[in-house]
Amino acid sequence: MRNKGVSIGKVRLASNAVFAPMAGYSDLGARYLARLYGAGLTCSEMVSAKGLIYANKETRTLLEKTKIETPFAAQLFTSSPECMDKAVRLLPEGIDIVDINMGCPAPKIVKNGEGSALLNDPVLAGEIVAAAVGASSRPVTVKMRLGFAMGDFKADVLAKAVEKAGASAVTVHGRYREQMYAGSVDLGKIRAVRDAVGITLFANGDVRSFRDYERTLEMTKADGVMIGRGALGHYGLFAEIAGITVDRTPYEDISLQVEYLKKLYPERVVVNLMKHHVCAYAAGMAGVAKEIREKVHKAASFAELQAVVDGYFR
Ligand SMILES: Cc1cc2nc3c(=O)[nH]c(=O)nc-3n(C[C@H](O)[C@H](O)[C@H](O)COP(=O)(O)O)c2cc1C
Incomplete structure (x- = not known):
């Protein structure tokens, strides 16, 4: 399977394998390596929209990127369309895409109606996306899970809502919130999201080898694959997918x-x-x-x- 890259709105990615945002792991050193090895896109760790508005120093640090990270996405989380609007207007230069977190399972996030809590509120999710779309000319993307409660599939409805609100792409992690990171991913359900929307789709979860990458694309019909844990200490996976040679130890x-x-x-x-x-x-x-x-x-x-x-x- 030849990697022809993929587009997110007006932004073109050279490879359709992208590096996942992972708080505490996808720091700028890890992201630099992912790009050196050919990942099509890197994204900041999740950043609080409120933190950006209150000019929190840590939040600013999380948005620092390296010189080879173009294009680059900033991932924001909030349950408030107003906060999203303000935060997007405050994003620093050099951010090409705004990604919105609708998948984080952490209790402290969910209890504020943020992250994966939005899987149960497609109307509010659409308003948050519309606010981000209206606040800048950057493409807006959404990262989500299959649903909140185990087996309660919601990603098709959420993906449709965010597409209608102007999102240019969605990434679907093939697990429910209730699963956290356990159990296996359901690629068939990601395929159902493919059938629900026409925007760019990234499939995510448990890709650790080139074979997994191919299988994930085959089973989901997604346009690209997002890789997180499988790339840590194994950035050569991106080179294999991009079809390039990187000679490093x-x-x-x-x-x-x-x-x-x-x-x-x-x-x-x-x-x-x-x-x-x-x-x-x-x-x-x-x-x-x-x-x-x-x-x-x-x-x-x-x-x-x-x-x-x-x-x-x-
Ligand atoms: C330690 C850790 C931190 C994560 N932080 C984020 C985050 O900040 N934003 C986000 O959207 N997903 C986050 N995720 C989820 C990953 O982006 C990804 O969806 C998940 O790990 C499944 O993909 P993988 O099997 O390729 O790792 C995190 C995952 C892990 C393991």
Whole structure:
């Protein structure tokens, strides 16, 4: 299957495999690597529309991007069309797409009517999308799950509502909110969303190999695939999908990630973020993965973490 890229409204992506937003994981170092290896799009971690309006410093940091991330999407969450309108008007330069989170399952988000709570309120969801569409000329996209309660399929209705409100694409994670991240994805239900809307569709969930990518496209008839956990420490998957060769070692990748994170964060934060990433690289190393994980978790400083990296990856 040849990768011909895909369009989101007026924005063209060179590859139809995109890197998923993942709070605490898809930091700008990880995103830099995803793009270096050919991901068609990267997106900020989820950002509170209110945080942007109140000029929260952390929120601003989450919207920082690297120089190779064009096009780039900012993901916002809110349950208020008014907040969405204000937040979109405040987005910094260099953001090409506004993505709206309607899939986050975290209780603290859901209890405010945000994230996956919107799966049960297509009217409000449409108003939020319309507010984002009206506030700038950027294409607006929505990321959602299949539904809230297990088996209560809502994504077709929600996708239709957001398409009507002006969204240019939807991404569907093939699980219900109630599943959190457990159980398997239902690709047949993503296919049902394909039949419900004409806008660009990304299928998401459990893609860990080229074969998974092909199978997901075949089963869902989606235009593209979003990959999250399967790409961590395994960014070469994007190169395989894009049909390009990137000649780099895991050691070089880890070092580059650290370099980018150090530009933004104090050492303590860099250590915590890199612990996740080093474990993701270790996952593919038969025989030593557990040993590396244990040592990484014990590392109390950057020097200690670097010693583990030097010991196993250099
Ligand atoms: C630790 C973690 C953080 C996540 N944070 C976000 C987020 O900020 N915004 C979002 O839309 N989805 C978020 N997700 C969901 C992913 O984008 C994706 O939908 C999910 O992991 C399924 O795809 P995968 O199997 O390829 O990882 C997160 C997932 C994980 C595991």
